Amino acid sequence: MADFARSDAYLSALLQEVHSVGAARAPFTIGRRSFFKLTGAGVAGLVLGFHLGDTAFAAEPANGNDAANQAMNAFIRIAPDNTITIYSKCPEIGQGIKTSFGVIIAEELDADWAHVVMEQADINPKVYGSQGAGGSTSIPRAWNQLRQAGAGAKAMLVAAAAQAWSGDPSQITTRDSVLTHTASGRSATYGSLAAAAAKMPVPDPKSLKLKTRAEYRLIGKRYRGVDDPKVVSGQPLFGIDVQRPGMVYATYTKCPAAGGKVKSFNADEIKRQPGVLDAFAIEGTGLVVEVMPGVAIIARDTWSAFQAREKLRVDWDLGEASTDSTSHFSALAKEVAASFPQKADDNVGDVDKSFANAAKTVEAYYEYPFAAHVPLEPMNTTAHWHDGIMELWVPTQQPDRGLPLIGKVAGVVPEKVVMHQTRVGGGFGRRLVNDYACEAAAIALKVDAPVKLQWSREDDFAHDFYRPAGYHQFKGAIDRGGRLDAWQEHFITFTADGKKEASGANLTDNLRYSIKAPNLRRGKTMFPLKIPTGAWRAPGDNAQVFAAQSFMHELSLASGRDHVEFLLDAVNRDVPELAPKDASVNFSPKRATDVIKMCADKAGWGKTLPKGSGLGLAWCYSHAGHVAQAVELSVDADKSIRIARIVVVLDVGPIINMAGSEAQAQGASTDALSTAMGLKITIENGRIREQNYNSYPILRMPFAPMNIDAYFIQSDNPPTGMGEPAFPALAPALGNAIFAATGERVRKLPLRDLGYSLAA
Amino acid sequence: MLTLTVNGQSRDVDVPDDMPLLWVLRDHLSLVGTKYGCGVAQCGVCTVHVAGKPVRSCQLLVGDVGTRPIVTIEGIGATPNGAKLQQAWMEIAVPQCGYCQAGQIMSATALLDANPQPDDADIDAAMAGNLCRCGTYIRIRRAIKNAAAKSA
Amino acid sequence: MRRGLGIFVAVLVVVALGFAGWLYLGRNPLGFAGGSTVALASYQGATVTGAPTALAFADLVKRGEYLTHAADCQACHTAPGGAPFAGGFAFNMPFGTIYSTNITPDKETGIGNYSDAQFLAAMHRGIRADGEKLYPAMPYASYSLMTDADALAIKAYLFTLTPVKAPAKSNQLSWPFNQRGLIALWNVAFNPDERFRPNTGQSPQWNRGAYLAEAMGHCGECHTPRNFAFALDNHDKFAGALTAGWRAYNISSDKTSGIGDWSDADLYAYLATGHANGHGGAAGPMGEAADDSLSYLTPDDTHALVAYLRSIPARASDLPRTVTTAAPASYKEGATAQANMRGEKIFAGACASCHDWTGVSPVTGFATLTGVRAVNDPSATNVAQTVINGVSRKTADGKIFMPAFGGGYSDDDIAAVANYVTARFGAKGADLTAKDVAALKQQAAQQSKEAPNG
């Protein structure tokens, strides 16, 4: 367990899942097996949901502690009044999953969307399988499971109708939650036949015929978020909104330098502060993903806890605390960059020979900084230790991974941990780690009431799992035909354990499929780092694609060829050693080609632009999506950038919710622009200098683009999530456009540090 | 004991004068629609109306409110512009994570109350203080324009 | 020819003597008051030195604590985030950086081994225990007015502090400023090393105020311009100066550019809390002076300071008259958008929610910009510094907090917003460039600390 809890494991597991997407066999096995095992056979949720279709329907979903209640927690319930309740098993973090999951089930169920009610399921991996949201994997992992759930339920309804009307199931059609017998013209609502349907045998999922894309009536349309009515009227939804009778409030103060321990603190003075109920130190488990040492202050409201904390004086033991410093890392990286490591990680062809024979070689050094997630809802969890049960309300992206850790902290078996999912005010990867939930559990053990742990924004900046900085020394060769012939990359990154890369600091496999040089060599140098790092929206890709695709542009310029032509040539190069070994990886040169071509086309590639203007393009394969992005802009004398247009073209398989997908494409592009322009985290002597949004200038509306044109190439490939793919290629497209406009190459982020700004 | 007028109702609260209105609303009046995001007036998620003006409730001490009426996101739907904006927000599906949206709608309502037909520059001036970490700005702009068009 | 030279030399001598005389007059901070002065021992009025009557029966340490606050030792002898009085605070001077020293009673690195005589030598003459000369960044030329008894009371208090081991940081000064020997010359010229002499033509209250302002609070060290030798030039007493990258404003009685038309109540409020409605609040070094020193004074002492300040002759400086009317409610009116679009948009995002487009804060009087001198200063020095460093102060009236933007916003952005703010809410828009902002960042002592919590 301890090993699993290392933050690194989260990312590697996540990435593995990403690569599994699209496989015919591997990806869903684990989730499905446990799901089926519980229920014996078939699409369990439905059956049981139907059982509840009668009198018991009004019951609230229970907590999942006994067999009967687990059963209640499945996907679908149909009420006699024909209201269909669908449970969304994964966290809603803004990616729109609660809506999309409903649409997927409702599609196969032929449900009337107007009468579908979406509910958040509680956490019970035994029933639901994987219940995380990360790596844009919620949709791909749930795709078949949800469709089978819908189709299975429909089959049972059809069977019930056939029995009632003594007809042939094949003559019964379904539409908008109504069953019709074509021959006799008899019809009935789903609600009226739900109880009967529940008694039908559960169909074998293999026997279910799922719809083809042409048959979709719901999938692909525009939907507003199912929670939107509550969001716009301020109804309680988020973790921070949870209120329990008798609830008290807590802050938790950890050492500002990661790894510091509490020696002592001014407990008496703190306990005397107005509104304070208690204060105590917690030793914690010493793991950053669980509970680090700190001081908890319990008060009658959040403000009293915050106020008292200003008086808190902790004597920290800094023996094992971080003394990391970003300026030191940058200086060091530059020093070691030129000496390629002894041992290469990848070695294809003969790079040295290629360099010797090259028509042209190009060298460049790229760097990007640490970054924080800082979703707008600060970390929080409400926990209640009662009756030997640890009950929590957690805004998290990975409840299923948090559950055993919380059990460990609380000293109970996972079955005694009851986790309620709340809506999540932004994830971006931050909430893949459940540290704040573990802290809440540790605090709740010592408090005789429900307790809401509320992090301040300053806590959030100081104790994130940062996107690691990175430094890349590239050398590339162009052959006499003007093609990419060699690619050498020295990646300077970080390690927490001295063995493998720190979380989020590994060179992503996605880049392997993008950079098809017949001679390729990669090696890395790792600096030890104590500051915790983690997955950050499109982990790895979010910054590495900037470096790689900017350098690709440099190479295309050296080749004297058109950038798009150069890219297409490289993408379609056949280098067997660089082909995906894992059959589940869905990287496709054809799909890459299509998005690049369409993006160039939509952006007006090749058109003549006035002096000072430029068009830049980049692409990536990220989180099973194929994406190209283009930016048209002008730059004036004082380096003020005016964005004329942003185009993003994605092939992520079929689109479930067009409104939501567009929003993700625009949101991720906006986030990428914001991050590239201005965001960086500075570490000094193990402490994070940025404390709040005043020093971390997330893009504001006056500087945001007026529009971002999103286009989708819809395919029959299995869908992937939309939370991440539209992020990585924006920064290099921006840098390439700046080069086109000014002749100045952007090799460092954020652009603010190079004197660039967005025009007002 | 202080008496506040919130969403047209008179509410008594027993809190120190120097508690920001934000925490009085959230922890003492169970009005959790008003959010906490930064505590330093940089994100706008805590925006409420005080005597019709948009104010960051994380900065306004409850003792300084006096008799001025407070309207929060829970009550804004009862105003014509508030209702129109909520509608527009849903029609084009503005929210992503949704956390900033209460504040966005409060700022947008104050804008339309003062200026029923805002242009882009007006929208920038009124909305610049509201961060959206998810990047929903394009749709916020459009929703405000759609709502304004309905009142034309 | 020779004659000509003789006349030239004579003129030179006269000019030099005149100049020396002028300098000599300029070095006396109390010279402006005229009248006759007497030695303290022969003064007939009420006691003007020492702790206030309220503490008359308190022990030496208690009195010393009050006087330590009054002399504002802490602000300069504490590094941001460091232990109080342990030194390490950096003074960025045009000719290098000087660090304050540890004045906790640590025997190795602090002043734990100082005898009374050694302590007095440091306070009055700028001589360290090891005989080495202190740089006049330590305001001993002002402290030389302090009585021995008061200085030793301060010492008694300092010796009750927990000793902190904090070795001195080495100064980084360029030649010839790294030659401590030169200070001897400076001392001869600019430190008369005389104790305070009450003025018999003034009231005891005035004399108390004078003692507090000159011997203790050393107001002139920031508010009085300096001459070529970096000594205070009291010809322009309290007429304002640029110190450590911040503008210490004109606090003479000039009505336009000084505090001549502030009411007594406003002055009192400002001194007591670091804020006066309609005039704004102290930030930067003055914020520290307010928090660490002035706010500890008894009401009588603060009134004495007001009385004294009122008597400073008016000295006009180049500040325009403060605009006291609010700006228009709409961003469209007033300072035009076209002129400084960037400044306007940054203001809209980061500033308007507290300061409002009118400049009159809907949130707290602390955030009102209308009528604030910094905003009416066309150099925008303090506006820019406040934007860069923020404000984090606790006063009797409550917490004053503004986040620091220096770390997140570019120098261009800070210049743009400072220019916009001065144009919209002040008498005249500033014309700062990114370079100016970078220079201001350099000059400012150190980034102030931000509040730990939301």
Ligand code: FES
């Ligand atoms: S919480 Fe008030 S502005 Fe951010």
Ligand code: FES
């Ligand atoms: S919708 Fe997530 S912060 Fe705006």
